[in-house]
Amino acid sequence: MATIRWKLSLTVLGCAALLAGCASVREVQSDVQSYSSLSALPQPPTYRLELLPSQQAQAPQFATIEALAQQSLAKVGLQRDDSQGTLVVQIGAQARYTRDNSPYYYGGPYGPRWNWGLGFGRGAGWGMGFGGPWMFDAPPPLHYRAVSVVMREQRTQRIVYETSAVHEDVWTNDPAxxxxxxxxxxxxxxxxPQGTRKIRTPLAVSGPAEPATPAVPSAPPAKP
Structure with missing residues (x-):
């Protein structure tokens, strides 16, 4: 009996360690689309960040997005220089909170379904929708997060780089x-690589991520 209890304790400890590992590291899968006409890093490798009026109007919320984008641009060798940048960079970000879109839930007896969020990017528009009866066995909410980066040559204003990344999951950990x-x-x-690809990135988290509720609803920005 003592041996059985000892083995059971080891099993419980092993499961606890496994769960702790799952809670501390997550894998973020990104669907990435990139298109480039650049053959090398621009010289000098500088850029001017161009903010849209809607982004400037939402400065407190957008400041974090701007800082994260600037860090990622620095990792690929680009330095911000708003006075003499070789490139002009525009960035965008979207956050949406939605239910499963499958026909089994949408318009059926297992609602609800809603779609709302916060967006920063080209274009403008606002909308919120609610539908379906409220049921406890509804699918879990999905957290949609997306970013975009567009680069133009300062001298010619020609677009030379366009890229975007999308992530959708039942959990989120903003702003990471x-x-x-x-x-x-x-x-x-x-x-x-030109076109669409998937990138998986491990993300360390301090604990189970809490669902993030966007501050205001927004329609996704239009493509450039």
Whole structure:
């Protein structure tokens, strides 16, 4: 009996250690799309960050996004110089909170479904929708996070680099997720694989991530 209790204790401790490991490290899967006409790192490797009026109007919220993007740009060798930047960089970020879109839940007896969030980028628009009866067996909420980066030559104003990264999961950990997404979007700069690819990034977290509720609803920004 003592042997059985000892083995049971080891099993419980092993499961606890496994759960602790899962809580401390997450894998963020990003769907990345990149398009580049650059053959090398611009010289000098500097950029001017161009903020849209909507981004400037939401300065307190957008300051964190701006700082994360700047860190990721520095990792690929680009330094911010708003007075004499070789490139002009525009960034965007989206946050949405939504339910499963499958026909089994949408419009069926297992609602609800809602879609709302906060966005920073090109274009403007606001919207919120609620639908379906409220049931306790509804699917878990999905947290949609996305970032984008567009670069133009300062001299010609020609777009030379466009990239985006999207992550969707039942958990989130803002603002760390946005930092991971900017890193993923800029992976391979200045000549990444063209088109769509998946990037998996380990993310250390201090504990189970809490669902993040966006401050205000927003429609996604239009593409450049």
């Amino acid at each position: 997720i946005f930092g991971v997404l900017f890193d993923a979007a800029l992976s391979g700069f200045p000549h990444p």
